[in-house]
Amino acid sequence: MERSVRERVPPLLTDLYQFTMAYAYWRAGRHQEPAVFELFFRDNPFGGGFSLFAGLQDCLQFLQSFRFKDEDVEFLLPEGTVVFARVPVMEVSGPLAVVQLLETSLLCLVNYASLVCSNAARFRLxxxxxxxxxxxxxxxxxxxxxxxxxxxxxxxxxxxxxxxxxxxxxxxxxxxxxxxxxxxxxxxxxxxxxxxxxxxxxxxxxxxxxxxxxxxxxxxxxxxxxxxxxxxxxxxxxxxxxxxxxxxxxxxxxxxxxxxxxxxxxxxxxxxxxxxxxxxxxxxxxxxxxxxxxxxxxxxxxxxxxxxxxxxxxxxxxxxxxxxxxxxxxxxxxxxxxxxxxxxxxxxxTCTKQPSLGCVYKLVEVRGRPRMKVSEEPEKSTVPGKKAVYRLLDTDGHPFLDVVYLAVEPPPKAGHPLSYYLREEDTSRCVTPAQVTCLWQEVFTKGQVIYPLCTAKETRAKAQSSLQTLDPKHKRLQDPDIYTVALSEKLYKLVSEIRKSSTSNGTNFLLSN
Amino acid sequence: MERSVRERVPPLLTDLYQFTMAYAYWRAGRHQEPAVFELFFRDNPFGGGFSLFAGLQDCLQFLQSFRFKDEDVEFLLPEGTVVFARVPVMEVSGPLAVVQLLETSLLCLVNYASLVCSNAARFRLxxxxxxxxxxxxxxxxxxxxxxxxxxxxxxxxxxxxxxxxxxxxxxxxxxxxxxxxxxxxxxxxxxxxxxxxxxxxxxxxxxxxxxxxxxxxxxxxxxxxxxxxxxxxxxxxxxxxxxxxxxxxxxxxxxxxxxxxxxxxxxxxxxxxxxxxxxxxxxxxxxxxxxxxxxxxxxxxxxxxxxxxxxxxxxxxxxxxxxxxxxxxxxxxxxxxxxxxxxxxxxxxTCTKQPSLGCVYKLVEVRGRPRMKVSEEPEKSTVPGKKAVYRLLDTDGHPFLDVVYLAVEPPPKAGHPLSYYLREEDTSRCVTPAQVTCLWQEVFTKGQVIYPLCTAKETRAKAQSSLQTLDPKHKRLQDPDIYTVALSEKLYKLVSEIRKSSTSNGTNFLLSN
Known part of the structure; x- marks a missing residue:
């Protein structure tokens, strides 16, 4: 007897504030404004160097059961692949009130799935x-x-x-x-x-x-x-x-x-x-x-x-x-x-070593304009804008750098030098990747799942091969080498601009693209 | 939309070995033999001095949905009360194959419920x-x-x-x-x-x-x-x-x-x-x-x-x-x-401090005769026999001792001295309780729930008042005084007898009552 996702995740199974916000948006006539949220976690779990993204299938079935109107919601995300802290694993765009309402359900479906999947991968290692x-x-x-x-x-x-x-x-x-x-x-x-x-x-x-x-x-x-x-x-x-x-x-x-x-x-x-x-x-x-x-x-x-x-x-x-x-x-x-x-x-x-992944779901764009939370705790600040994520591979085929771009930027190219910034540094670095893969795929659009739903066995094979390509130094269970996640030059400058403006002049954090 | 417990806990949601054992019992013609299991945990969670028993309502609804024939299964257990490590919190008697089949489902419904309830109680303290x-x-x-x-x-x-x-x-x-x-x-x-x-x-x-x-x-x-x-x-x-x-x-x-x-x-x-x-x-x-x-x-x-x-x-x-x-x-x-x-x-x-309670479900009697697992790890040994559990209170109304009796023994009486044994000691002790309460209540019999199903609010009030009566020294979050759980003289002697027989003569551990 398989319960439908609608039975498992009924519409009321969410935090009250999703409803209060949705109503307030509607009241202000803003509920239909196009908005983009992204889902990520801030630290790799278990003190490790990687995580496996999981929970996609449940999310897709949940979205399908939500009965969006055509063209309402678009999704971009990777599936069963190795991911790292602060790389957005899911991007959700659609009407402000709707994509806000999805927050708790998506977090609930991704958080534990990714955590236990990563834990299992560590047991396997x-x-x-x-x-x-x-x-x-x-x-x-x-x-x-x-x-x-x-x-x-x-x-x-x-x-x-x-x-x-x-x-x-x-x-x-x-x-x-x-x-x-x-x-x-x-x-x-x-x-x-x-x-x-x-x-x-x-x-x-x-x-x-x-x-x-x-x-x-x-x-x-x-x-x-x-x-x-x-x-x-x-x-x-x-x-x-x-x-x-x-x-x-x-x-x-x-x-x-x-x-x-x-x-x-x-x-x-x-x-x-x-x-x-x-x-x-x-x-x-x-x-x-x-x-x-x-x-x-x-x-x-x-x-x-x-x-x-x-x-x-x-x-x-x-x-x-x-x-x-x-x-x-x-x-x-x-x-x-x-x-x-x-x-x-x-x-x-129960993932005794770390019982929660701590995924968050953050607003990054409204009406085509980037939004950012500039927190007093720097690690709680968000990275603004609709994005694209690229994974760079070395000549051995090992991934060595993920770079987060703004969606509007041209993608990096294999064999061509590109410059990137680390979040905590002011100087740019340069690198020439042997291969480039785009991490995100469109999986849900116009109310339809457009990504092939895989069997557990297929996703398992994918996850294992994704782990296989990762350099062993990032897979060490204790004190792994940190895999670098960087920002494109353009994205880095956007973050700096907003941050500067938020300290010098608080009246308006909005910056046009 | 409330899902029925039958949807939440479908018949297949159990460990495979429950089915293989049930079939093997049936094959041997033993599936109808009357048997008794009990559910308990070996240590109070979070390094604390107590636990709250919870999950009863889900268990009862699960049992009712299981559609037992009349008189098949009887349950005895407390509800929303403070309990301690090694006190059986649930006793399940019925046909061997059926009560074996219930193991995983009951553990799944009680384990986390009791853990998170106890965790919440600690946050409240x-x-x-x-x-x-x-x-x-x-x-x-x-x-x-x-x-x-x-x-x-x-x-x-x-x-x-x-x-x-x-x-x-x-x-x-x-x-x-x-x-x-x-x-x-x-x-x-x-x-x-x-x-x-x-x-x-x-x-x-x-x-x-x-x-x-x-x-x-x-x-x-x-x-x-x-x-x-x-x-x-x-x-x-x-x-x-x-x-x-x-x-x-x-x-x-x-x-x-x-x-x-x-x-x-x-x-x-x-x-x-x-x-x-x-x-x-x-x-x-x-x-x-x-x-x-x-x-x-x-x-x-x-x-x-x-x-x-x-x-x-x-x-x-x-x-x-x-x-x-x-x-x-x-x-x-x-x-x-x-x-x-x-x-x-x-x-x-997620109960980060201890993400699992470690409840177990152990066979204690078959065909009216006590069964015991005599493990090479002493703490994994079980206590045989169908039981009754009594809580002794002092003149201030504080519980100070839980004594596990064999069900056939006459209950202890307030104002009368009684002797008891600690599991790890060979000498008996004596005490005169000011009050005695029987911890167990019959909650399910002849296929019917006979215990009033409480609202969450009612159970909350019960749990809080049960916590209230507990001496503060057992409620300290760090290094609490250990609350004593003892065996009656008769039960202690039964354990000793079986243990002795298992080391001197392994051919048959059975002892008549």
């Missing part, structure tokens, strides 16, 4: 490309909708699968999951195992309990383990699950004791499955020192593989799930371990 | 009872649903108003909001003010612009301010807004400069409104040193009140909104300031 990443955060999100958003954008940011079934259904994300501890602890004895037989690959119905018990004794001998410490309920749970899902056997093995019970029970059941022609998948570890345990588990898998001559034991995977943070994910690369897949919940979806 | 608290977090929440949940439970936790219109509509929370900076910066000259007249209280249509300009000159003289630094666009914005909302004039005054422009423009327009018989409300400060600015603003209000003999200037309120955290809220009580109302967004709704 921390994990390396080899490890499988599983998103399991639904129960820790800000309610149902937060959970769905987290699943979608974690996948786009670089996760491989989700535990969230609805996200799988809506967005086509691969879903994953087998059992909780409660499943294990609900069993107490082998009498609860039912049915007790499993159809082998050759079609024969095989009695599984005594076969597994026999294998368990042999495993105990091999590993010099005490049979008396093995939990019968756990074995019953594993067997029941294996009989229900012989192709999907991946139990959690630390409900009691990994080395004294869970691992032994797993080996016995997995050996029985292998004998019947099935391929057991692996195990999940959910508590304790996962690295240390994973080494022991792998050692036992190798031993069993050799001793019992079962090749399936060579490809068993070890899943770790125990409050993984970005830091503990990075640690995995420094400590010896055999963890193939990692499940992440809380730290991913 | 930090602010003191006098200051007005405004929730403004919609744009920073995890999407639309996170924003709605934040508004509802921030109100219950102790906030007074919200900016979220839909939350006002759905939950009856007072809404608040006037204008953003973009509204101010969209104006450039007094020519944009329209209409230029306002109907005075006596019915007369009064021209407002020249009257305000005259008042502005007099304000400048009074305050020895430079008229040349005053922003005309800001004055135009204030006038337009005042004409549209003469009863709701509360502009943001720091779009340019508070002391050189915003404050002077406000005084002029507010004086004009006062002359016409209206009562201006106050100002909002959104950047810079709010405490310092508020002192200056108040000084000017007093000066104007005296000089122009306008009593309305004595009741003007000053609203501060600038990334308030719990700490900066506490600081307000230590620094001299004149801030009457504080708007909080990011730090409230």
């Amino acid at each position: 921390a994990a390396g490309s080899r490890r499988t990443l599983l998103e399991m955060g639904l129960r820790r999100a800000q309610g149902p909708d937060g959970g769905l958003t987290a699943s979608r954008y974690s996948y786009i940011g670089g996760f491989d699968m989700t535990s969230n079934v609805q996200a799988g259904f809506l967005f086509g994300i691969p879903v994953v999951g087998t059992m909780a501890h409660s499943y294990i602890t609900s069993f107490t004895s082998l009498q609860e195992v039912w049915p007790q037989t499993l159809k082998a690959a050759n079609g024969e119905n095989v009695e599984l309990i005594s076969r597994t018990k026999g294998l368990l004794s042999r495993v105990c001998v091999l590993l010099e383990a005490e049979p008396g410490k093995i939990c019968e309920g756990e074995l019953a749970a594993f067997l029941t699950y294996a009989i229900a899902y012989p192709h999907n056997f991946l139990p959690v093995i630390d409900s009691y004791s990994v080395s004294c019970s869970g691992l032994l029970n797993f080996c016995a059941v997995a050996l029985a499955l292998s004998e019947l022609g099935y391929r057991p998948l692996g195990v999940r570890l959910d508590s304790g020192d996962l690295c240390k345990q994973s080494l022991e588990v792998r050692r036992v898998f190798r031993l069993c593989s050799q001793h019992f001559s079962v090749s399936t034991f060579n490809s068993l995977i070890i899943v770790g799930t125990n409050s993984f943070s970005e830091n503990s994910m990075s640690e995995l690369n420094k400590k010896e371990n055999e963890i193939d897949a990692v499940g992440v919940g809380t730290h991913l979806v | 930090a602010a003191g009872s006098r200051r007005t608290l405004l929730e403004m977090g919609l744009r920073r929440a995890q999407g639309p649903d996170g924003g709605l949940t934040a508004s509802r439970y921030s109100y219950i936790g102790g906030f007074d108003m919200t900016s979220n219109v839909q939350a006002g509509f759905l939950f009856g929370i007072p809404v608040v909001g006037t204008m953003a900076h973009s509204y101010i910066t969209s104006f450039t000259s007094l020519q944009e003010v329209w209409p230029q007249t306002l109907k005075a209280a006596n019915g007369e249509n009064v021209e407002l612009i020249s009257r305000t300009k005259g008042l502005l000159s007099r304000v400048c003289v009074l305050l020895e301010a430079e008229p040349g630094k005053i922003c005309e666009g800001e004055l135009a914005a204030f006038l337009t807004y005042a004409i549209a909302y003469p009863h709701n004039f509360l502009p943001v005054i720091d779009s340019y400069s508070v002391s050189c422009s915003g404050l002077l423009n406000f005084c002029a327009v507010a004086l004009a409104l006062s002359e016409l018989g209206y009562r201006p409300l106050g100002v909002r400060l959104d950047s810079g040193d709010l405490c310092k600015q508020s002192l200056e603003v108040r000084r000017v209000f007093r000066l104007c009140s005296q000089h122009f003999s306008v009593s309305t200037f004595n009741s003007l309120i000053i609203v501060g909104t600038n990334s308030f955290s719990e700490n900066s809220m506490s600081e307000l009580n230590k620094k001299e300031n004149e801030i009457d109302a504080v708007g909080v967004g990011t730090h409230l709704v």
Whole structure:
């Protein structure tokens, strides 16, 4: 059941002041004046060097449901690409009252989506490309909708699968999951195992309990383990699950004791499955020192593989799930371990390292004339005017500079020198880019979405390739090199002029283009 | 437009393993076995001494929409009350497969609701009872649903108003909001003010612009301010807004400069409104040193009140909104300031200090027999058995001890000594409570909600009075005294027995009651 965006974001789901302002504009006869707002954030999240822009699809569906009249609203924005602080990621132009009304909804749809997507990208960078990443955060999100958003954008940011079934259904994300501890602890004895037989690959119905018990004794001998410490309920749970899902056997093995019970029970059941022609998948570890345990588990898998001559034991995977943070994910690369897949919940979806991106939506033009907020806190000042954003690439194809232009300026050209200004400096610099790309694309015009709506998988591929081209120095999780975002000469001079006028003569900040 | 809980929490919005487990139970013929789960969290959030339980209403509506057969599921839980770590806040009993399936949904509905409610309670404690608290977090929440949940439970936790219109509509929370900076910066000259007249209280249509300009000159003289630094666009914005909302004039005054422009423009327009018989409300400060600015603003209000003999200037309120955290809220009580109302967004709704409560949902009984997870990490072990929770109060009416009993035990009695055990100690202690309250109430049975669904306002009153009875030492925001949660003797012995049996003889952890 997919809820329409109109149900998720009803017209009243906005801040009261949007309505009071809209009415005041209407009262003053200004509601139809053409205006431009832009959406950006002031700092890259998590102390990092980049962000991924996300939330576009929700915004587009929201806009479409808003039922604008033809030609009312135009949108320009990038999608699923790497972006940096202070680069406008969305430009919204249309009648003043309407584009003002959109503020809260667009911020609400972009803020968290971009944040969690960027967070997922950092987890992916921390994990390396080899490890499988599983998103399991639904129960820790800000309610149902937060959970769905987290699943979608974690996948786009670089996760491989989700535990969230609805996200799988809506967005086509691969879903994953087998059992909780409660499943294990609900069993107490082998009498609860039912049915007790499993159809082998050759079609024969095989009695599984005594076969597994026999294998368990042999495993105990091999590993010099005490049979008396093995939990019968756990074995019953594993067997029941294996009989229900012989192709999907991946139990959690630390409900009691990994080395004294869970691992032994797993080996016995997995050996029985292998004998019947099935391929057991692996195990999940959910508590304790996962690295240390994973080494022991792998050692036992190798031993069993050799001793019992079962090749399936060579490809068993070890899943770790125990409050993984970005830091503990990075640690995995420094400590010896055999963890193939990692499940992440809380730290991913709640973005513990920085729970808000702080997107803002600022007025930059009214009636074709630039508007600027000149704040007493300099970082709260805005950059005026309708814009265009260009990304400059070096000869290696790495982006190295984003330059914000006024929309009316001719675009920079590859191979041609151009001058730019940093916000905090008074002197211009010059550079000759090997390539230039325009970051913005028109995505919504005349009431219609004109940008192809991508599947989550397509956007994921785009995001990953966008990240790929970024120089590693900007992707360092700690103390990254700052990626430069500059202003064109013309835009820089406009900012200076308005700022000067605002301190020398406050009566009118308006400057004609 | 209120979405039903069935739309918000569709059946697929859960972790995949709930389905795989349910099928495996069914396959083993165990799905109808009576089972009991309980929901609790392991640590009080934010390093504090308490939490507020919230999310009940969503859970109940979710359960009702689940369409259980008669007598299938029973619920016991408290509502809007102060709770502590490791006290079960919800007990769910019913057929094994069904109560297992509920896990993710209930966690998703309770986790964030309780967290943000507790966070709001801390902001209220930090602010003191006098200051007005405004929730403004919609744009920073995890999407639309996170924003709605934040508004509802921030109100219950102790906030007074919200900016979220839909939350006002759905939950009856007072809404608040006037204008953003973009509204101010969209104006450039007094020519944009329209209409230029306002109907005075006596019915007369009064021209407002020249009257305000005259008042502005007099304000400048009074305050020895430079008229040349005053922003005309800001004055135009204030006038337009005042004409549209003469009863709701509360502009943001720091779009340019508070002391050189915003404050002077406000005084002029507010004086004009006062002359016409209206009562201006106050100002909002959104950047810079709010405490310092508020002192200056108040000084000017007093000066104007005296000089122009306008009593309305004595009741003007000053609203501060600038990334308030719990700490900066506490600081307000230590620094001299004149801030009457504080708007909080990011730090409230994202719970920056701890973005997840970490609720868990654990199996404690199957077929009338207690179940326990004996983990290698002691704090991940569970407490077995169907329970009852009693809160003991001292002679002053302060709660001082929560004791978890087995449901089958007779309840403790006021005035009678009772013995209890701490989880980490081997010796019993004894106490005689002045009063005893049973924390749990039956709220859902035979498919029906049997607990009165409260309005947000009623639940807010309950939560605030529950907080009121708590000893201040447990409410300290830093290093609170730990509130004791203990086990009854019988429950303690059950835990010990199962633990002993799990280390000495792993074959069967089951113990009959």
